[in-house]
Amino acid sequence: MSVSRVSAKSSATLRSKSQSKAKSKVAAAGKKRAKVPLDEMFARFAEHNPNPRCELYYTTDFQLLLSVMLSAQTTDKSVNAAVTAAYDAGLDPKGVIKLGAEGMLKLIRRIGLAPTKAKRAVAIAQQLLEKYDGKVPSQREALEALPGVGRKTANVVLAEIFGEPTLAVDTHVFRVTQRLGLHNEKTPDACEQRLMAQIDKKYLPRAHHWFILLGRYTCKAIKPLCDQCFLADVCPSAFTVSK
Numbered sequence: 131m132s133v134s135r136v137s138a139k140s141s142a143t144l145r146s147k148s149q150s151k152a153k154s155k156v157a158a159a160g161k162k163r164a165k166v167p168l169d170e171m172f173a174r175f176a177e178h179n180p181n182p183r184c185e186l187y188y189t190t191d192f193q194l195l196l197s198v199m200l201s202a203q204t205t206d207k208s209v210n211a212a213v214t215a216a217y218d219a220g221l222d223p224k225g226v227i228k229l230g231a232e233g234m235l236k237l238i239r240r241i242g243l244a245p246t247k248a249k250r251a252v253a254i255a256q257q258l259l260e261k262y263d264g265k266v267p268s269q270r271e272a273l274e275a276l277p278g279v280g281r282k283t284a285n286v287v288l289a290e291i292f293g294e295p296t297l298a299v300d301t302h303v304f305r306v307t308q309r310l311g312l313h314n315e316k317t318p319d320a321c322e323q324r325l326m327a328q329i330d331k332k333y334l335p336r337a338h339h340w341f342i343l344l345g346r347y348t349c350k351a352i353k354p355l356c357d358q359c360f361l362a363d364v365c366p367s368a369f370t371v372s373k
């Protein structure tokens with residue numbers, strides 16, 4: 131082995147030793163903390179992404195409602211791929227009724243639970259036209275009374291369209307906030323209650339997007355990228371989750 135190869139190997143070993151030392155230090159620091167100091171955490175989220183946005187594509191309130199319903203148990207990316215052209219062409223409640231369940235199914239056939247969602251889309255469009263002149267209502271009860279619209283969908287719509295301080299708990303929010311030590315609940319509803327009791331309203335609804343984006347791109351379900359996470363030095367779970 132040449133001298134330069136030996137020295138490159140030694141520096142790589144040293145680098146890897148110092149990286150794992152740093153990880154252990156961060157992990158040890160994390161273990162000592164019960165949970166992340168919230169103001170510090172949100173200051174970092176804000177610095178990292180001051181204006182977090184919903185990743186679903188939409189051009190009208192109705193399209194957002196439709197896409198949030200369609201995104202259940204599937205990715206925003208696949209919903210966007212299915213609906214963008216139709217949305218750009220102006221898909222509205224009347225258009226959905228014109229397409230019917232069959233036409234909607236053709237449009238969204240690549241996303242999960244497509245047959246059920248296609249029927250729900252038509253039912254939502256019908257109810258909006260019958261009761262609200264085709265507009266999306268701003269009251270939680272009215273939203274949750276729509277077919278296929280539960281608390282999570284209503285929270286997203288209330289936050290995104292009406293700017294209400296809600297926090298929709300999806301799989302990313304549930305996992306990320308648990309790892310951050312903000313709850314140890316078993317259900318999304320209980321998790322939402324715990325989070326709402328702790329988080330200052332001034333951080334809502336941005337906190338919803340921050341948690342989702344962190345979960346989607348960094349704090350992944352399997353092998354979270356703690357070495358790339360801006361919360362690693364304050365997170366109680368940093369470098370402790372392997373799968």
Ligand code: SF4
Nearest residue numbers: 349356359362365368
């Ligand atoms: S990626 Fe790691 S450090 Fe960041 S929040 Fe998730 S578990 Fe904590």
